[in-house]
Amino acid sequence: xxxxxxxxxxxxGKSPVHRLDAxxxxxxxxxxxxxxxxxDDIKGLGVGIAFTFITFIISRIPLKMMxxxxxxxxxxxxxxxxxxxFFVHTGTPLVEWKFIKITDKGVETAVxxxxxxxxxxxxxxxxxxxxxxxxxxxxxxRLLSPLKxxxxxxxxxAMMMTIALRxxxxxxEETDKITSAQKARGxxxxxxxIFKRAKALIPILIPLFVSSFRHAEExxxxxECRCYHGGEGRTRMxxxxxxxxxxxxxxxxxxFFAGVIVMNKIG
Amino acid sequence: MSFIHIKGLEFSYVNExxxxxxxxxxxxxxxxxxxxxxxxxxxxxxxxxxxxxAKCINAINLPEKGEVLVDGLDTINEENLLPIRKRxxxxxQNPDNQIVATIVxxxxxxxxxxxxxEPTEIRRRVDEALKTVGMYEYRMHAPHxxxxxxxxxxxxxxxxxxxxxxxxxxxPTAMLDPKGRSEVMKTIKMLNKEKGVTIVLITHYMxxxxxxxxxxxIDGGEKIMDNVPQKIFSxxxxxxxLGLDVPQVTEIADFLKNxxxxxxxxxxTEDECVDALYALLTKK
Amino acid sequence: xxxxxxxxxxxxYGDGTPFRKVAVDNVDLEIENGEMVxxxxxxxxxxxxxIQHFNGxxxxxxxxxxxxxERLWDDKAKLRPVRFKxxxxxxxxxxxxxxxxxxxxxAFGPKNMGLDNAEIDRRIxxxxxxxxxxxxxxDKSPFxxxxxxxxxxxxxxxxxxxxxVLILxxPASGLDPKGRDQILGLIxxxxxxxxxxxxxxxxxxxxIAKHTTKILVMNKAKLFCYDDTxxxxxxxxxxxxxGLAVPQITRVFNRLRSMGIQFDDDVYTTKxxxxxLMRLLADK
Numbered sequence: 001x002x003x004x005x006x007x008x009x010x011x012x013g014k015s016p017v018h019r020l021d022a023x024x025x026x027x028x029x030x031x032x033x034x035x036x037x038x039x040d041d042i043k044g045l046g047v048g049i050a051f052t053f054i055t056f057i058i059s060r061i062p063l064k065m066m067x068x069x070x071x072x073x074x075x076x077x078x079x080x081x082x083x084x085x086f087f088v089h090t091g092t093p094l095v096e097w098k099f100i101k102i103t104d105k106g107v108e109t110a111v112x113x114x115x116x117x118x119x120x121x122x123x124x125x126x127x128x129x130x131x132x133x134x135x136x137x138x139x140x141x142r143l144l145s146p147l148k149x150x151x152x153x154x155x156x157x158a159m160m161m162t163i164a165l166r167x168x169x170x171x172x173e174e175t176d177k178i179t180s181a182q183k184a185r186g187x188x189x190x191x192x193x194i195f196k197r198a199k200a201l202i203p204i205l206i207p208l209f210v211s212s213f214r215h216a217e218e219x220x221x222x223x224e225c226r227c228y229h230g231g232e233g234r235t236r237m238x239x240x241x242x243x244x245x246x247x248x249x250x251x252x253x254x255x256f257f258a259g260v261i262v263m264n265k266i267g
Numbered sequence: 268m269s270f271i272h273i274k275g276l277e278f279s280y281v282n283e284x285x286x287x288x289x290x291x292x293x294x295x296x297x298x299x300x301x302x303x304x305x306x307x308x309x310x311x312x313x314x315x316x317x318x319x320x321a322k323c324i325n326a327i328n329l330p331e332k333g334e335v336l337v338d339g340l341d342t343i344n345e346e347n348l349l350p351i352r353k354r355x356x357x358x359x360q361n362p363d364n365q366i367v368a369t370i371v372x373x374x375x376x377x378x379x380x381x382x383x384x385e386p387t388e389i390r391r392r393v394d395e396a397l398k399t400v401g402m403y404e405y406r407m408h409a410p411h412x413x414x415x416x417x418x419x420x421x422x423x424x425x426x427x428x429x430x431x432x433x434x435x436x437x438x439p440t441a442m443l444d445p446k447g448r449s450e451v452m453k454t455i456k457m458l459n460k461e462k463g464v465t466i467v468l469i470t471h472y473m474x475x476x477x478x479x480x481x482x483x484x485i486d487g488g489e490k491i492m493d494n495v496p497q498k499i500f501s502x503x504x505x506x507x508x509l510g511l512d513v514p515q516v517t518e519i520a521d522f523l524k525n526x527x528x529x530x531x532x533x534x535x536t537e538d539e540c541v542d543a544l545y546a547l548l549t550k551k
Numbered sequence: 552x553x554x555x556x557x558x559x560x561x562x563x564y565g566d567g568t569p570f571r572k573v574a575v576d577n578v579d580l581e582i583e584n585g586e587m588v589x590x591x592x593x594x595x596x597x598x599x600x601x602i603q604h605f606n607g608x609x610x611x612x613x614x615x616x617x618x619x620x621e622r623l624w625d626d627k628a629k630l631r632p633v634r635f636k637x638x639x640x641x642x643x644x645x646x647x648x649x650x651x652x653x654x655x656x657x658a659f660g661p662k663n664m665g666l667d668n669a670e671i672d673r674r675i676x677x678x679x680x681x682x683x684x685x686x687x688x689x690d691k692s693p694f695x696x697x698x699x700x701x702x703x704x705x706x707x708x709x710x711x712x713x714x715x716v717l718i719l720x721x722p723a724s725g726l727d728p729k730g731r732d733q734i735l736g737l738i739x740x741x742x743x744x745x746x747x748x749x750x751x752x753x754x755x756x757x758x759i760a761k762h763t764t765k766i767l768v769m770n771k772a773k774l775f776c777y778d779d780t781x782x783x784x785x786x787x788x789x790x791x792x793x794g795l796a797v798p799q800i801t802r803v804f805n806r807l808r809s810m811g812i813q814f815d816d817d818v819y820t821t822k823x824x825x826x827x828l829m830r831l832l833a834d835k
Binding site for chain 1: 380
Binding site: 312313314360414415438441442444445446447449471473474510511512514515516518519522523526528537540541544545547548549 | 593594697698699724725726727728729730754757794795796798799800802803806807810812821824825828829831832835
């Protein structure tokens, strides 16, 4: 049933990774991505792997969850590997058969690319696994707040994200209910051609649209009643403070980043 | 002057989609004064204009004719908007559509954040509001996991965090089960009795209206009755003709009185009814 | 023969996850054809889950459901015909309306059954009359109607399938007292005319007491009892302990009894209360 779906992929916990300030976590993730791309050979990447692995262990996110986030992009990983394997023709040939030519350099690049992508996915998923959606939205709003100066509606965007997060479970539940109701009226959504099935969705989509509009209208009214008037002059209950752990987190990343650079230099 | 002063209030909705636009007058000259600390129930069948009236009190709807003053502030005046909404909080029927945030305490803080209150003060008031409605233990929960009655109490907490002098509740129990309904009613009565908050309760449940100090009946956009609940519900046939109802105990008392027995028909609570029937049945 | 029969019916939500919850626990039940059954139980008691098994919307985790002697889920292809035998009207059914006109919306179910146009037309006209929707309304968009009218159209959409069993989940919720009486009245009329089995799920014990002959009580995923209305209300005390609100009038008379007033039967409708009082007063 769709209502069992989790929203975002937050996996609550109390690990040091969870406790980092969400703003810092976003910045560190960006630095981490840069780090992976700065590493230009296996040795440098080795440091990146070590960082990813250690952070993963510290975060205490179950391995199963991690596989779940890798699965959807498996196909991309395979394609990347194939492309590098077959189209990198420098280095010593290992296999040569008709038009297929695989070289040692090709194998090396393929492995390198695959490992880099895996690190990228694991590292960035750690961000979403260890921060609640609301913390992330908040963090993004605050990180982007300098953009308000150039008239980017940062507050409005963040508000929209919050409301979307708030209403996803409500709308999912409603979709469930409407689907059951139309099924009870004999709607057939399980058989027939794709075209027929798509058409069978109309009795679900229209009521869902109507109800979304109703939610929006009533919510807007309720927000107005609670003195909402945009981001101007707004304060926040939760103040984000950098703590000691955030300093440690930063140093931890800087240490590994330096490691990558050193590896690049000696390589 | 009264805390809420409504005089000659007229209001209509215009349907722009029709050609020519159709004007539907919903309120036709309402006079209503509500004093500080009162608990007023507003009754009327669907479409009688009672929800429209509620929205006039906190300047969501602006009067077409007549005036609405809240604590002396005229709703027609744009500068009064925030001061009025701070004084008059509103709770709606569907609990799902008035919770903005994804965490209970964040939602309760919403109005205070809008008003630019200091963070430490927000924290204090949010905790206090949640404790008042008995939802403090749930402060870190996701709203969609709560029961209807709990959601509605969170919505009430979000309003009382503003420390309003009055709360207008538009059918707050209509979508709840009996348990949720009694939770919400208890909270409302407690706010009125202990915190002195003025309550305007719009409802379809006669037992709820019977708990108010005063009942106003709206029909066809006009105020047709305004009295203590005993005097309102004792008019059983009038209420029925309006498409409304009376508590079961009132119906029984009224029936006995009409059958010639010595019983007051101004009975609106279970206790009153038990006592009266006992007296009647044991009288020699 | 029983029209609805369950054997050891059990349903578990989210089996194998931390959210595992037994919603229906080992329910054995037989409902005879032609009954008007009230279904009660507090929120989360499993009553909604139970009724969704009756037309094959949910598959039992274990145990079986028989409709008209036929065991569901033996052959998945036969499920749709079962949905035509057992009509299910969900809570707030008006939120499922989607067609351009009320006529087309009511036609949705019958069309899915594969009926010919003449038969569909006949059924739409018959059910529209039954729920009190005029011919002029049939050509209107359902989104233009008032809440009460929308609800009728939605109910008509299921009635037009002419199911042998009609199940309604809180058909009167959110309506004003008059709207409530009208909807429940038309359901009762439908039952009397068609002699079909009707299951009425409601939180309002007053409505259940007034309209049904049998009551099914769910408590904590288990079937608490399924018996004649009179017998179930005789256990008012147990119902109240479950958190169910018995009618006000029942509470009044139970208190009178404990105060020493003697009478035999249990009182759960105002109609009977009046008769009883007249008798008691005349005997004096």
